[in-house]
Amino acid sequence: MKFGVIVFPGSNCDHDAYHVISKQVGQPVDFIWHRDTDLSSYDAVIIPGGFSYGDYLRAGALARFSPVMNSVKRFADKGGLVLGICNGFQILCEAGLLPGALIRNRDLHFICEHVYVRIETSDSPFTNELQSGTVLRIPIAHAEGNYVCDDATLAELQNENRIVFRYCDPAGNTTDAANPNGSRDNIAGICSRGRNVLGLMPHPERACEDLLGSSDGRDIFRSLAATLAAAT
Amino acid sequence: MKAKVYVNLKSGVLDPQGKAIQHSVELLGFSGISDVRQGKYFEIALEGSDVAQARESVDKIAREVLSNPIIEDYRVEIES
Numbered sequence: 495m496k497f498g499v500i501v502f503p504g505s506n507c508d509h510d511a512y513h514v515i516s517k518q519v520g521q522p523v524d525f526i527w528h529r530d531t532d533l534s535s536y537d538a539v540i541i542p543g544g545f546s547y548g549d550y551l552r553a554g555a556l557a558r559f560s561p562v563m564n565s566v567k568r569f570a571d572k573g574g575l576v577l578g579i580c581n582g583f584q585i586l587c588e589a590g591l592l593p594g595a596l597i598r599n600r601d602l603h604f605i606c607e608h609v610y611v612r613i614e615t616s617d618s619p620f621t622n623e624l625q626s627g628t629v630l631r632i633p634i635a636h637a638e639g640n641y642v643c644d645d646a647t648l649a650e651l652q653n654e655n656r657i658v659f660r661y662c663d664p665a666g667n668t669t670d671a672a673n674p675n676g677s678r679d680n681i682a683g684i685c686s687r688g689r690n691v692l693g694l695m696p697h698p699e700r701a702c703e704d705l706l707g708s709s710d711g712r713d714i715f716r717s718l719a720a721t722l723a724a725a726t
Numbered sequence: 727m728k729a730k731v732y733v734n735l736k737s738g739v740l741d742p743q744g745k746a747i748q749h750s751v752e753l754l755g756f757s758g759i760s761d762v763r764q765g766k767y768f769e770i771a772l773e774g775s776d777v778a779q780a781r782e783s784v785d786k787i788a789r790e791v792l793s794n795p796i797i798e799d800y801r802v803e804i805e806s
Binding site: 551559588593598600640643676 | 735739740741742743746791792794796797
């Protein structure tokens with residue numbers, strides 16, 4: 495199995511993602527420059543966090559027009575696994591690969607802290623090694639992480655079991671107080687209808703070693719690797 | 727020709743920046759401000775003189791690049 499990490503001008507969590515795949519998951523991984531368009535040798539693509547194009551216009555808005563994104567769409571349409579983290583989630587929403595949008599945090603601040611998220615479903619290629627209801631401690635680092643969508647989209651996400659992560663307290667209660675940015679329905683991450691595209695605001699790649707304060711994020715990459723191993 | 731594009735958050739979408747600005751305006755001593763909404767304004771210079779064509783092009787640019795239709799509305803004005 496081979497992973498690709500897309501690099502836009504302004505990506506800054508690309509090396510973290512690369513490190514986790516190469517050292518923790520132990521699989522081959524390449525950086526993919528945003529002008530490249532050939533994804534044929536990859537089994538999974540990660541769109542990392544950062545500030546692509548300096549967050550000009552809207553977070554993720556300009557990255558959507560990079561040549562690689564057309565390839566990512568085709569890759570996703572064919573069932574390829576796509577993981578968008580933080581800015582990657584924003585890009586996937588702007589590109590229409592995931593519904594909804596991410597707007598300025600409720601309290602305006604850039605928030606950089608460890609939060610708790612609850613696994614809402616193990617029925618995804620990214621969470622199948624985790625029990626539904628499991629609470630992970632993972633950092634967030636964003637100013638535009640406030641997930642919004644209309645009522646019909648929310649109902650669709652709920653009915654199709656596509657809300658994969660929700661912000662919660664340490665005991666797993668999805669209270670308003672545990673919602674760091676005002677996201678609708680405490681949504682921290684969602685997947686596509688085909689379940690092969692996942693976007694989340696928290697940074698699992700920053701929580702893969704005890705030295706960094708948490709290794710809870712490893713289970714997400716472990717799930718991803720298990721999915722790919724089962725497919726080959 | 728010049729096109730002006732105004733992009734605003736849809737009503738109902740929370741605008742924390744607008745709220746913070748409103749608060750600052752009130753601290754300055756202005757009262758009776760019921761709401762502040764922050765938007766974006768773009769000026770686009772166009773070649774040619776076909777107003778209808780310009781409107782069509784700028785409308786597409788506004789819809790597909792300058793705004794995110796999930797959260798924002800836009801308005802286009804053409805100055806010939």
